[in-house]
Amino acid sequence: MAKSFDQRFVDHELAFDGKTVKGYFVKLRMDDGRVVDRDYFHYTGSAVIVPILDDGRIVLIRNTRFAVQEDLLELPAGRIDDGESAEAAAGRELTEETGYVAGRLEKLGEFYSAPGNADETMPVYLATGLSEGRQELETYEKITLEPHTDREIRQMILSGEIHDAKTIAGLTLYWLREGTC
Numbered sequence: 001m002a003k004s005f006d007q008r009f010v011d012h013e014l015a016f017d018g019k020t021v022k023g024y025f026v027k028l029r030m031d032d033g034r035v036v037d038r039d040y041f042h043y044t045g046s047a048v049i050v051p052i053l054d055d056g057r058i059v060l061i062r063n064t065r066f067a068v069q070e071d072l073l074e075l076p077a078g079r080i081d082d083g084e085s086a087e088a089a090a091g092r093e094l095t096e097e098t099g100y101v102a103g104r105l106e107k108l109g110e111f112y113s114a115p116g117n118a119d120e121t122m123p124v125y126l127a128t129g130l131s132e133g134r135q136e137l138e139t140y141e142k143i144t145l146e147p148h149t150d151r152e153i154r155q156m157i158l159s160g161e162i163h164d165a166k167t168i169a170g171l172t173l174y175w176l177r178e179g180t181c
Contacts, residue, residue: 010035020044020079021118043113043120047090048077048170050108051100051127057147058174059098059130060167064142073146073156074164075171077122090125096136097143103129108173113166124170126177150180 008029016023022042027035051059064071078093080086087105095101110123137143148156153171156162175181 012040015039039117041114041118041120043079043118044082045080045086045121045123046077046113046166047080047086047093048075048122048124048166049090049094049102049105049127050075050124050170050174051094051098051102051130053130053147057149058153058171059100060146060148060153060162061097062144062146063097072164072167073162074167077166077170086123087125090123090127094127095133096138097141098145099133099135100127100130101133102127103131108170108177111169122166122169124173126174150175 010027010029012024012026014022015025020043024040024042026038026040028038029035053059059076060073061076062071062073076094076097078089078097080089084092087107090105091102104127106126106128108124108126110121112118113120113122135143153162157168157171162168172181
């Protein structure tokens with residue numbers, strides 16, 4: 001199993017071994033001794049990036065997401081490869097998805113994406129000192145760039161136009177750092 005489990009995990013069975021996730025059926029011993037069946041998903045993690053242009057606008061991407069059949073407005077983010085640091089993944093994903101190269105990356109915080117059944121952590125990085133490079137999208141990605149002002153983004157969150165959790169969490173960490181939350 002990808003993670004060492006404590007004594008509460010009585011048994012596990014690999015149910016799915018995918019490109020980005022492993023899914024397990026697990027048996028979990030509760031405090032009262034009962035054993036319950038749960039689903040558990042292991043991810044390597046994903047880095048989230050808050051890219052800030054020199055004029056203060058935040059670079060969002062419009063990303064086609066097949067699972068929800070929607071084009072979402074979100075922060076750039078992507079998988080941390082095995083053996084790769086979260087900061088290196090943040091820099092790589094920023095360039096791949098936006099074409100920008102960060103002069104500076106600063107970790108803002110980290111959160112779990114779905115702690116009820118998954119161990120994925122999502123560290124968030126502030127990217128500043130951006131210089132233009134070349135987008136290097138995966139063959140399945142359809143991404144366009146949409147820089148917006150802080151005020152515009154706040155309105156889009158309030159209106160529901162932005163409803164991607166990692167984007168809202170990442171921006172909240174940024175706004176807390178800036179003292180504007």
